[in-house]
Amino acid sequence: MFPCHFGLGLAAACLALTACGSGDEPAEGPSAVELQARCPSLAGQTIAASAIGLPSGAASIGSATFVPAVAQAVAAGVTTPATPDYCRVLGTIAPLDDRAQAINFQINLPIDWNGRALQYGGGGFNGTLVTGLLPLRDAAPDDPLPLARGYATLGTDSGHQAASVAASEPASFALNDEMLTNFAYASYKKVRDVSVAVMQDFYRAKPRQVYYFGGSEGGREGLTMAQRFPEDYDGVVSVVPVINWTGLFHAFVRNQVPQFSDWLEPEKTALVSKAVVEACDALDGLEDGVVNNYLACQSKVDFTALRCADGSDQGSACLSDAEIALLKAIHTPYHFSFPLANGLTHYPPWLYGHENALDNTAVSLVRWVTGTAAPSIPPNASANATQWLYGSNWIRYVIARDANFDVRGYDPDRFVARVQATSALMDSTSPDLSAFFARGGKLILRENAADRAQSPLMGFEYYQSLIDRLGQAAVDQSVRLYVSPGSTHSGNARTMTDLAVVPIQVDLLDPLDAWVRAGTVPADSLVQTAKSAVAPFTVQASRPMCRYLSYPHYGGGDRLLAASYRCTPSN
Numbered sequence: 187m188f189p190c191h192f193g194l195g196l197a198a199a200c201l202a203l204t205a206c207g208s209g210d211e212p213a214e215g216p217s218a219v220e221l222q223a224r225c226p227s228l229a230g231q232t233i234a235a236s237a238i239g240l241p242s243g244a245a246s247i248g249s250a251t252f253v254p255a256v257a258q259a260v261a262a263g264v265t266t267p268a269t270p271d272y273c274r275v276l277g278t279i280a281p282l283d284d285r286a287q288a289i290n291f292q293i294n295l296p297i298d299w300n301g302r303a304l305q306y307g308g309g310g311f312n313g314t315l316v317t318g319l320l321p322l323r324d325a326a327p328d329d330p331l332p333l334a335r336g337y338a339t340l341g342t343d344s345g346h347q348a349a350s351v352a353a354s355e356p357a358s359f360a361l362n363d364e365m366l367t368n369f370a371y372a373s374y375k376k377v378r379d380v381s382v383a384v385m386q387d388f389y390r391a392k393p394r395q396v397y398y399f400g401g402s403e404g405g406r407e408g409l410t411m412a413q414r415f416p417e418d419y420d421g422v423v424s425v426v427p428v429i430n431w432t433g434l435f436h437a438f439v440r441n442q443v444p445q446f447s448d449w450l451e452p453e454k455t456a457l458v459s460k461a462v463v464e465a466c467d468a469l470d471g472l473e474d475g476v477v478n479n480y481l482a483c484q485s486k487v488d489f490t491a492l493r494c495a496d497g498s499d500q501g502s503a504c505l506s507d508a509e510i511a512l513l514k515a516i517h518t519p520y521h522f523s524f525p526l527a528n529g530l531t532h533y534p535p536w537l538y539g540h541e542n543a544l545d546n547t548a549v550s551l552v553r554w555v556t557g558t559a560a561p562s563i564p565p566n567a568s569a570n571a572t573q574w575l576y577g578s579n580w581i582r583y584v585i586a587r588d589a590n591f592d593v594r595g596y597d598p599d600r601f602v603a604r605v606q607a608t609s610a611l612m613d614s615t616s617p618d619l620s621a622f623f624a625r626g627g628k629l630i631l632r633e634n635a636a637d638r639a640q641s642p643l644m645g646f647e648y649y650q651s652l653i654d655r656l657g658q659a660a661v662d663q664s665v666r667l668y669v670s671p672g673s674t675h676s677g678n679a680r681t682m683t684d685l686a687v688v689p690i691q692v693d694l695l696d697p698l699d700a701w702v703r704a705g706t707v708p709a710d711s712l713v714q715t716a717k718s719a720v721a722p723f724t725v726q727a728s729r730p731m732c733r734y735l736s737y738p739h740y741g742g743g744d745r746l747l748a749a750s751y752r753c754t755p756s757n
Contacts, residue, residue, distance in 0.1 A: 215389050218297045225252040225273035238379045243280025245380040250275045260720050265327045271297040286364040289345040291377045292317050300336030303393035307400015307407045311356040313348025316341025323401040323425050324677045326691040328723040340381045345373040353567035357579035370611045371410045401425035409614035416622035421702045423694045425632045429644050432609040433533030437520040438577030442561050448508035449560035455551045459541040472740035475681030477539035478671040479737050480635035481756040526609040534643035539636030540674050542682045554638040617655035623664045628701045630666050634673035666708050667734040689714040689729040713748045
């Protein structure tokens, strides 16, 4: 039996009583015919600012369109999932500052509603409307969309439009305080409140559960919602979350500034990849080009054997002293001389595991650390490392608040107050989830051990901070942290020896929903798969995704089967 959260009024009250008397089944609301007819009438409606739980302008619905069901389709070897009959709602939330941009949002209301809502997270600096119509992160090609499962889905651009700024200046919106606050946390809460009001109007009932599902920046958003607005969400899936945004972006700059004088060229990543494979591949009981034993690897890699004879840059066959120092820095904590939000004073090092020289342009060191060209001023969005694009933008527009600030001379000790203020705004490091847990909130975290964007160790440290604050028993009752070895930030994973696909696909929404509604505790290991992209979606490989601190250790048998591995503590 779940508590009723429906609206007031006689009709709504009757629906509420019906829902409470039927357990998990949604209340018998308007018929499909009624909902289809009602959809266009949502257009032009206004949601008053008083319905939004933060200072805000009013919301307005620009369009509401009934979209007929579309069957699953295949084109060019790619499967497009089926969508049901639904009402697509597009709207905006007006700013309080007339110099700020509006918050755009999209709400998708399935005609056959399961009584629940799923808010999608964004990515990077956001600025592009999240439609809520795409597959979830790490979904298998045959996983039904949340919309097709009956969820009302919603997303936002977080209150700024990337198309209005140069690609090399993605953080320029942050010069406006309201737009920065919207990006940090406010837009997601505002869109949640507006969406609930729209659902109340459309279905004559509020959602009984609201979930947040996001990765990277979207993972940070989900944690932020659980920390700041625990009464508004029943469950969160947070994948590779940028928990300590402030520490990460400072570490980005640390990694990039030395490359102005000695650039780590993309060709040299082959040396790095080879050294990692030789040191760590066999630590999991199998030499297959995958570093499964992610913690044990950290102390095994040594780049000194790759040093050029006199320490100077002599081409792609060796590493200069400066390049070795850079690689060591990436695997060393970044320290502050003052505390950030929640008392943090460092950002942890990165782990090893996907330096892949064969597949590096999209997911590995080239994209995040070296780029295809040395860092430049202004940053070159198409050639520079993403770390430089993001890090230099954050320092210029958010910390120094000067587009022309030379980040090469940046010293955080000269900007202590500003760094601390923006840390309090952005970072999702609060270990106090007691209010979220008290109302039955559940949190599933996933870290990808070979993440080259943010460090999975930050997720491990956050998990430990929850235990330190709330106790192991409380955390075990409400949190699961899984680790996917070999997986990059985006989830892509291939071996570092022959580019064979490594299983990364897993559905985390169903386990979250079953945990919240039925109390079904997620297993200590979940099966990740690699499936063919089209029907019959043959499983090409499978592997367990273990709870932290464990990793999949090969025990013999077919290396492509999850049953051939056992979850073993990593150390």
